[in-house]
Amino acid sequence: MDRYLRLPMPCNKVLATYVWIDGSGIHLRNKDRILSCTPYTAEAAPNWAFDGSSTGQASTDNSDTILKPAAVFRDPFRLEPHVLVLCDVYRGDGKADPSNHRKFCNDLCEFHKAEEPWFGLEQEYTMLDIDGWGLGWPKGGGFPAVNYEFSYCGIGAKYVAGRDIIEAHTRSCLYAGCDFEGTNAEVMYACWEFQIGTTVGIKAADDMWMARYLMTRIAEDYGVDITYHPKPMGPKHPGVGMHHNFSTKTMRSDGGYKFIEECVKKLEANHMKHMKRYSVDEQGNRMRLSGKFETAPFEKFSWGVANRKSSIRIQRSVKAKGKGFFEDRRPAGDCDPYLVCGLLLDTCLGPASGGGGRACK
Numbered sequence: 001m002d003r004y005l006r007l008p009m010p011c012n013k014v015l016a017t018y019v020w021i022d023g024s025g026i027h028l029r030n031k032d033r034i035l036s037c038t039p040y041t042a043e044a045a046p047n048w049a050f051d052g053s054s055t056g057q058a059s060t061d062n063s064d065t066i067l068k069p070a071a072v073f074r075d076p077f078r079l080e081p082h083v084l085v086l087c088d089v090y091r092g093d094g095k096a097d098p099s100n101h102r103k104f105c106n107d108l109c110e111f112h113k114a115e116e117p118w119f120g121l122e123q124e125y126t127m128l129d130i131d132g133w134g135l136g137w138p139k140g141g142g143f144p145a146v147n148y149e150f151s152y153c154g155i156g157a158k159y160v161a162g163r164d165i166i167e168a169h170t171r172s173c174l175y176a177g178c179d180f181e182g183t184n185a186e187v188m189y190a191c192w193e194f195q196i197g198t199t200v201g202i203k204a205a206d207d208m209w210m211a212r213y214l215m216t217r218i219a220e221d222y223g224v225d226i227t228y229h230p231k232p233m234g235p236k237h238p239g240v241g242m243h244h245n246f247s248t249k250t251m252r253s254d255g256g257y258k259f260i261e262e263c264v265k266k267l268e269a270n271h272m273k274h275m276k277r278y279s280v281d282e283q284g285n286r287m288r289l290s291g292k293f294e295t296a297p298f299e300k301f302s303w304g305v306a307n308r309k310s311s312i313r314i315q316r317s318v319k320a321k322g323k324g325f326f327e328d329r330r331p332a333g334d335c336d337p338y339l340v341c342g343l344l345l346d347t348c349l350g351p352a353s354g355g356g357g358r359a360c361k
Contacts, residue, residue, distance in 0.1 A: 005078070013035050017075060018048055020089050023056025024281040025128050026228060026334045028213050038081040045069035054075050057089055058219055059098050066090040070102060076172035076214065086210055097299045101200070105342035109201040110354035112248075118325065119204035119341050120197040120245035124333050125215070126232045127162045127190045128225040134233060135190040135224055136161035137295050143237075144189040152187045161190045165219055169194065172214045178207040180288040187293070188238045198245065205337040210309050230279055230288035230332035239288030239295065240333035246344045247325030253353070256323035263296065263348040264303050264312050264326065270347050271301040271311070277339055279332035288332060295327065 007227035014035045022029050031050065051064030052058030067087040089097040092313060094104045109117060127135035136157075137144050151159045165184055173194075175181035197204035201342040212228075218227045229267040231239045249344075252257045267274065275298060281293035287300040296311045298303050303312035303326075305319045311330050318324030331340045 001011065005256065014038050015075070015078055016045065016085050017083070018069075018085045018087050019210070020067055020087040021099055021209065021336070023052075023097075025099055025336055028209070029055055030213070038083060039069070039072055039085070040083075042069040042071055042085070045072060045083075046119055052089070052097070054093070057099055058091065062092060062258040066092070070179070071203075071210070072296055073178070073210050076175040077217065084210065084213070085263065086206055086213075101336050101338035101342060102205070104255055105205060105272050105345070106336040107352045108345040108349075110340050112349045113201070115250060115349060116200055117341075117345060117349075118198045118245075118247040118252075119337075120160045120199070120325075121204055121208050121337055122193055122195050122241075122243040122245075123208060123228075124186055124191060124193045125191070125217065125241045126227050126229070126240055127165065128227055128232070130223060136292040136324065137189065149180050151185060151189055153184045155185075159189070160220075162192065162224065165215075165222055165224060166192060166194075168218045168221075169211075169215050169320070172218060173207075173211050176210060176214065178211050178214075179203065180207070181209065185236070188233065191238065191240065202338075202341075208337045224240070228333040230281060230284035230334060232360075235287060235290070237292040239290075241288065241295075241329065242331045242333050242335050242337065242340075242346065244328045244331055244340050245335070246326050246328065246341075247341040248346070248349065251325060252260065254323060257319065257321075260314065260318070260324070262327055266347050267305075267312060267328070267344075268301045272299070274340075274343055274347070275299070275330065277343060278330050278335050281332070282338070284334070285332040289330065312357045 016033045016035050019030045021084040038319045048067045049064055051058040053063035058065045069086045071086040073084040075084050087297050088102050089100045089225055091097050119327050129135055179197050179199045186193050194206045215225050219272045231246050252258055286298045289295045291297045294308045302310040306308040306316045313327045
């Protein structure tokens with residue numbers, strides 16, 4: 001492959017890979033477009049039509065669907081000047097597709113801009129062989145002889161699998177321009193986590209979706225499948241979540257702990273509203289939030305300081321300082337961060353009312 005990648009490109013040809021979320025709410029699609037210049041901003045990248053009936057986003061008799069660029073990243077596969085273009089999906093009538101939760105989140109981020117909302121996202125995921133069984137797990141339905149006590153942040157082939165993919169993903173995310181903050185092995189064998197943010201506004205969710213894309217593409221090179229399913233290996237093994245850390249200017253100001261407590265009360269009052277939208281597989285998230293493996297029960301809201309078994313966890317340092325942030329531990333690994341971040345803003349702050357190539361100019 002390398003000899004083809006080393007072929008010289010015309011100076012007026014740039015490869016732009018358009019990436020979007022399909023109708024499933026979790027899977028990503030992509031297709032390439034040849035442009036005459038590098039679109040360094042979303043505004044410089046052109047809209048593009050695609051067949052939404054093949055992605056679960058339109059009917060066959062009205063299949064024209066529009067990709068509207070939302071964020072641009074450097075391409076770690078082809079290198080500069082080529083780019084990855086993260087897109088919103090709009091229907092032919094100009095309205096946001098039901099799968100497009102970015103608009104909901106971005107409208108709230110813009111409406112509450114004075115509060116400078118911060119998000120930090122912790123994505124857990126599991127590596128699978130292409131047969132659907134855990135990477136490195138014994139074939140035929142067996143389970144790895146692993147003491148989970150040593151798997152979390154572990155080293156050694158007995159405790160972790162897939163580190164090459166982790167290394168490639170870390171460098172690719174940093175090259176692309178994601179606010180990538182770190183990674184670690186998780187408790188279950190072949191289960192890992194990476195962190196995005198803390199970032200102001202919509203960028204954390206944008207970066208998370210692009211980081212998911214990069215993870216899937218890199219794992220493809222290794223013949224490995226990535227799943228974000230909340231409980232991929234059944235009830236006897238740990239689940240997969242995406243904890244959301246949330247803060248506002250008021251929370252970070254002196255005396256902000258009082259406002260954090262007010263927000264927690266609002267979240268408690270809207271608990272089931274959130275739970276129904278914190279996973280594309282609600283039943284899977286119910287299995288994950290069993291009260292075991294450091295989780296709170298699905299239908300029971302709780303919060304606590306330094307309590308990893310609560311729905312909402314507040315760090316001890318936040319309590320001591322009297323200001324900071326809180327962590328929502330309820331979202332599943334397959335959640336849409338646009339939707340979760342938007343719901344946190346909506347519940348805590350209120351709804352948004354009223355609503356070498358050449359550089360492109």
